[in-house]
Amino acid sequence: MSDVTTAGAAEQAPLLFSGCQIRSVRSKNRIVVSPMCQYMSVDGGPVDWHLVHLGRFAIGGAGIIFCEETAIEPDGRKSHHCAGIYTDEHVAAYRRITDFLHSLGAVPAIQLGHAGRKGSVGGAMAGWPPLTAADATHGEPPWQTISSSPVAAGPNFPPPIALDETGIRSTLEAWSQAARRSLEAGFDICEIHAAHGYLIHQFLSPLANRRTDAYGGSREGRMRYAFEVVEAVRKEWPADKPLFFRCASVDGRGGAWGIEDTVILAKGLAERGVDVLDCTSGGMGGTSDMAPSPRVPGHQVAYADIVRREAGIHTMAVGLITTPSQAEDILRSGAADLVAMARELMYNADWPAHAARELGVPDYLSVFPPAYSFRLRRRNEYNDLYPPGSETVVPLSATQSVPYEWPAEFLQPLGNGKRPLGR
Numbered sequence: 001m002s003d004v005t006t007a008g009a010a011e012q013a014p015l016l017f018s019g020c021q022i023r024s025v026r027s028k029n030r031i032v033v034s035p036m037c038q039y040m041s042v043d044g045g046p047v048d049w050h051l052v053h054l055g056r057f058a059i060g061g062a063g064i065i066f067c068e069e070t071a072i073e074p075d076g077r078k079s080h081h082c083a084g085i086y087t088d089e090h091v092a093a094y095r096r097i098t099d100f101l102h103s104l105g106a107v108p109a110i111q112l113g114h115a116g117r118k119g120s121v122g123g124a125m126a127g128w129p130p131l132t133a134a135d136a137t138h139g140e141p142p143w144q145t146i147s148s149s150p151v152a153a154g155p156n157f158p159p160p161i162a163l164d165e166t167g168i169r170s171t172l173e174a175w176s177q178a179a180r181r182s183l184e185a186g187f188d189i190c191e192i193h194a195a196h197g198y199l200i201h202q203f204l205s206p207l208a209n210r211r212t213d214a215y216g217g218s219r220e221g222r223m224r225y226a227f228e229v230v231e232a233v234r235k236e237w238p239a240d241k242p243l244f245f246r247c248a249s250v251d252g253r254g255g256a257w258g259i260e261d262t263v264i265l266a267k268g269l270a271e272r273g274v275d276v277l278d279c280t281s282g283g284m285g286g287t288s289d290m291a292p293s294p295r296v297p298g299h300q301v302a303y304a305d306i307v308r309r310e311a312g313i314h315t316m317a318v319g320l321i322t323t324p325s326q327a328e329d330i331l332r333s334g335a336a337d338l339v340a341m342a343r344e345l346m347y348n349a350d351w352p353a354h355a356a357r358e359l360g361v362p363d364y365l366s367v368f369p370p371a372y373s374f375r376l377r378r379r380n381e382y383n384d385l386y387p388p389g390s391e392t393v394v395p396l397s398a399t400q401s402v403p404y405e406w407p408a409e410f411l412q413p414l415g416n417g418k419r420p421l422g423r
């Protein structure tokens with residue numbers, strides 16, 4: 001297991017806000033923005049939307065901020081609007097974002113991916129329909145997808161081409177080059193996306209992988225491509241920088257890849273320089289008795305827990321984690337080293353600052369950048385100047401005033417014993 005250390009954490013201080021060191025990279029807390037596709041890229045490159053979208057998480061105080069899945073080659077995107085880092089021209093555009101995140105004390109992270117047979121589709125809001133020749137008329141022609149085997153992703157999907165040895169080498173080179181560009185673009189953490197039914201998952205799961213050569217058949221054969229991708233990325237990704245790996249801990253509805261497979265995979269990944277397993281699930285359908293992971297709070301935490309204990313690798317828990325005490329309990333229980341969140345942070349990008357208050361961090365406003373915390377601290381000083389219920393008048397002129405009525409809600413403590421902010 002590589003080194004993840006807590007720094008400056010008093011025994012009772014919330015673990016969520018304890019610093020965390022992985023290789024040479026230090027995060028100020030354990031709150032991670034999980035990758036979120038935006039379908040807003042232009043020719044793969046990020047635009048102002050991405051700066052603002054990711055920047056608001058940095059202002060809100062998240063420690064590690066992942067960009068969305070970023071394709072290693074143009075055909076590795078899902079749609080024409082997906083992100084990529086497949087030309088050197090992309091580097092400067094991402095650098096603008098990483099510089100901004102760094103300036104706010106956040107750790108910028110990139111998730112590299114290849115959609116494989118799930119590529120060549122329209123956007124998420126349209127339900128990812130496979131592109132057809134008709135889409136070419138509005139500038140979005142379909143493309144030939146690739147996979148481990150010529151097995152279509154679903155009933156309406158055209159079959160992909162199975163990668164031969166030369167094709168595999170070519171994608172491995174693209175993974176390497178994408179890792180090199182990610183470093184040049186200023187990212188501190190690189191994650192390999194091997195989940196959600198995308199290319200690496202298409203090699204791992206026997207539902208998609210029907211190969212009879214060295215990349216298929218046994219679990220060892222099916223894991224080979226994943227291991228080669230890790231080696232290709234590690235070749236360019238420096239030894240002092242953390243490498244994460246997002247795995248489908250279990251395939252999902254009707255799947256065939258289970259947690260025992262993930263534990264074996266995780267051990268092999270750790271030997272090859274992966275630091276953290278990001279434990280998600282699903283994305284690969286088929287026919288077996290496996291049920292989908294139920295969408296209940298923290299439904300994937302058990303996967304992170306098992307992998308951490310049985311494979312001896314650090315893990316990141318993700319999936320319907322929404323409350324501060326839930327996140328804190330996950331860390332305290334030892335199920336995971338980091339907590340990743342997507343939708344709750346989209347709903348409330350300032351969640352880390354609110355969580356710090358709820359978990360009793362004394363100077364919780366310091367989670368914000370000084371431009372915010374300075375003013376917010378001043379606002380809190382009014383609490384001392386004007387205790388709730390104190391007799392107060394509002395001046396109208398030098399000689400006139402009207403009495404002030406305290407709104408009832410400011411006189412009642414909240415459920416957590418605190419009074420509402422904003423006085």
Ligand SMILES: Cc1cc2nc3c(=O)[nH]c(=O)nc-3n(C[C@H](O)[C@H](O)[C@H](O)COP(=O)(O)O)c2cc1C
Pocket residue numbers: 034035036037038068069111193196246280318319320321340341342343344
């Ligand atoms: C808008 C959106 C886009 C997403 N895009 C990605 C992605 O690019 N890569 C990925 O691995 N997961 C992606 N996910 C999944 C999230 O990273 C996360 O695993 C999932 O939403 C569960 O976490 P949550 O319950 O906190 O939202 C996306 C989720 C959302 C809501």
